[in-house]
Amino acid sequence: MQRRQFLAVSLASATAAWASQGWAAAGAPKYLTAAAKPGNSTWLVGLTEDAKIAFEIQIPSRGHAAAAHPERAEAVAFARRPGRFAVVLDCVTGQEIVRLDSPEGRHFYGHGAFTADGKLLLTTENAYDIPDGRLGVWDATDGYKRIGELPSGGIGPHEMIRMDDGGFAVANGGMQTHPDYERAVLNIPTMQPNLTYLDAEGAIIDQVEPPADMRLNSIRHIAADASGRVVIALQWQGNPLQEVPLMASHRRGEALQFFDHPETRALKQYAGSIALSADGSQIAVTGPKGGHVIFFDGTTGAPLNGQALPEASGVARFGERFIVTVKGGVLEGGADGGHVVLVDGDYSWDNHLVAI
Known part of the structure; x- marks a missing residue:
């Protein structure tokens, strides 16, 4: 889809939106996360600000992240890579609205984002036989019909987020994979991740790559503040004995800072x-494989405290600090401490906690 076509579709859709109930009707959730229960049933869960379950909706298989519609009480639950489906859910009724199937030669990467007006959904995808990264474009005013795709700007696009100016940032992780080889990385000798910025019309306006000694540090998950600063969670694909930083930040026009x-x-x-705290004073990074969270000063990047937290997975803003999904519940706090709030349901959380 060309840039002008993308914009034309967005404008044409302005007359097609349908009325729907807002998030208050779904129990006023503040966060969305994917989870599993004993017996391997899989769910999309809405949590209120006080860590109560607003809703729980069963989904077909393990989810990764979700995208919340900016106005309607609808959420898109994405299958874990290399999943080929995403489910659009009515979070008031718990009903499936529609299931999105990736086109031939594509699979989803577990993330997506709505345009600011909620009329279009963009999904990160792997065009695995090319190979290249793509952003699928789906019309949320017409039953989520697929209407085209855009280049992601690199290989292995994973998380994408909408920025405050209406544009997007895309974490192109750099890892070439193919569903025939499960989750194996096929391009270690040439791997080159990047962070790509798109404007609100879907055009690539900026990119930044890590230096050569950090090119195996996959750019996977991102968050941003109102000033346009992006913070990055990294996953090292190099020598397992080599210690490297796993957090970076970026402002357009500058180099990546690790x-x-x-x-x-x-x-x-x-x-x-x-995640960044609401006041920008702290950055939190989770380590689900290690059961740990580390905190950084949000202004200088200086290390603050860390905490051992079993199954520490998703993190999002909570007041001036953070909420982190952990075994049996959530942590509410930050580098200066916090407390765990138990959550009913015996859930095992997946990696992400999406703020609505």
């Missing part, structure tokens, strides 16, 4: 999710 932490090793070279 920040290490004395407890980085506890993440086992795999940073799961990342």
Whole structure:
């Protein structure tokens, strides 16, 4: 889909939106996350600000992340890579609205984002036989019909987020994979991740790559503040004995900045999710493989405290600090401490906690 076509579709859709109930009708959830229960049933869960379950809706298989519609009480639950489906759910009734199937030669990467007006959904995808990264474009005003695709700007697009200016940032992880080889990385000798910026019309406006010594540090998960700063959770694909920083930040027009932490090793070279506190004073990075969270000063990037937290997975803003999904519940707090709130349901959380 060309840039002008993308914009034309967005404008044409302005007259096609249908009325639907808002998030208050779904129990006023503040967060969405994918989870599993004993017996391997899989769910999309809405959590309120006080960590109560607003809703729980069963989904077909293990989910990864979700995208929340900016106005309607609808959420898109994405299958874990290399999943080929995403489910659009009515979070008031618990009913499936429609199931999205990736086109031939594509699979989803577990993430997506709505345009600011909620009329279009963009999904990160692997065009695995080319290979190249794609962003699928789906019309949310017409039954989520697929209407085209855009280049992601690199190989292995994973998380994408909408920025405050209406544009998008895309974490192109750099890892070439193919469903015939499960989750094996096929391009280690040439791997080159990047962070790509798109404007609100879907055109690539900027990109940045890590330096040569960090090219095996896959750019996977991202968050941003109102100023346009992007913070990045990294996953090292190089020598498992080599210690490297797993957090970076970026402002357009500058180079990537990498920040290490004395407890980085506890993440086992795999940073799961990342978030900025609402006041910008702290950055939190989870390590689900290591059961650990590390915190950084949000202004200087200096390391703050870390905490051992079993199954620490998703993280999002919570007031001036954070909420982190952990075994049996959530942590509410930050580098200066916190407390765990138990959540009913015996859930095992997946990697992400999406703020609505």
